[in-house]
Amino acid sequence: MPTSRRKTAPGRTHLAASAATPTATARGSPWRASRERVRDRQVKREAVIRAAAHAFNRKGYHNTSLDDIAAALEVSKPTVYYYVSNKEQLLFECFVAGIEPIRTAFRNARSPKAPARERLKTVLGHYGQAVASEFGWCMVRAEDQDLSAAMSAHIKSLKSEIDQGIRRLLREGAQDGSIHPCDPKMTAFALAGALNWIAHWYRENQSMTGAEIAAAFITVFENGLNPRTGAAAHRPAANRTTNGLER
Amino acid sequence: MPTSRRKTAPGRTHLAASAATPTATARGSPWRASRERVRDRQVKREAVIRAAAHAFNRKGYHNTSLDDIAAALEVSKPTVYYYVSNKEQLLFECFVAGIEPIRTAFRNARSPKAPARERLKTVLGHYGQAVASEFGWCMVRAEDQDLSAAMSAHIKSLKSEIDQGIRRLLREGAQDGSIHPCDPKMTAFALAGALNWIAHWYRENQSMTGAEIAAAFITVFENGLNPRTGAAAHRPAANRTTNGLER
DNA sequence: TAGGATAGCTACTAATGAGTATGATCCATG
């Protein structure tokens, strides 16, 4: 209940693909670069959020203090508060940064120009990459217990949107025949859960890229465990088509 | 580093199926039962751990204070410390209580009297139930960031044991022909991830039992997303055989 | 070149919560 009078609301750019200006490198602190103060609020704000995501990744939300984040940027704590209203918002911004690419992937997969299975594969590929990204941990682990009622509801609605999107594609696939008929709800839970869990082990083992993991998972999902009696018994060689899923 | 001189080490019964003595009901506090002090350390200790698991479920580890747990049991905080050396150990005990049934399921699935796929199904069924149990959240979410190095290593080894068990069954299934050939590592990640994630949504939606969820997930895993060209195109009606997975 | 807006720091407050010192009470046993 900090009654912050600061107006940090505007400036939504959803720090998608690194910063815009090449003056400040995405790695490291924009403050560190030069002694004179760079007057680019947006770049610095994104740097704060990135630093927060990085710290949350390593130590967890509750074990990270705002002093830690400030120290990583080589500034003081009030400077962090100058760009962000509180710690909770920091977590929220990380969550949004993680989930946003998934939402755009869904928007691109709406038109039924391809069979639903192919569209689902593409979406799940982006999903897996998002979970393996620097914001994946925050996206997956942002818990309503740590957030105010309003933010919790906001996050829950965004998550539900993703869930409903997967279910819809599963239903469409059952209709156009490209997906084995299944219970959409449970199947969506299983798919999302498997992908979400990537965030838990990816930090420890980064031997594969996010795209590779996503491709491997999709192969598992497609084939299933039961042995195929007919043709197509072998998996399609971990398809390296790189369907727009660069990393 | 609280250099606790208390000797709370012995008395490992791994609170499996509720308490043994029927004097104290499993629900509620053994203290509440009678005014005179019941002299059964083990029952009370398990009640403390259950109360901790319950609180961690609802509010998360970091948002739960030991005062909360003590209040739920209607005792004071030093009483809790009389049965448990610190908060970290409380989380650890919840983790062990959650993972122990899975370990026994694996031990029972070792002898190759049945095809590996059937054994894997049974194990995954128990796995799903464990995740949906009162200790599931703690088991799944016990993070090394919140634990000392020793406990973190212990938990990691237990988790690895489960992981290796799944991989072994997948390999055996590929050999005896009961499971579609796959990458054991990635497939095990996908299976465990999907099941682990149950803990995230089960609290909010308990419309199904753990056994039902496990059965539904297994159906998804078995069939896969690709449509089956040959026979057995329909899923086996969410088999209600209740293969020893009561709840 | 004055004045306002921007950007930042030092040094605090206030609350929370883990863990403990100390002592009271109960019970079994000799």
Add this chain to the structure above:
DNA sequence: CATGGATCATACTCATTAGTAGCTATCCTA
């Protein structure tokens, strides 16, 4: 009946940390 161990409560200590008050310095603009 006393005595020692088991059990539990009151009332602390102490460290951490979110968030702020108040001040300083810099830049842009009129």
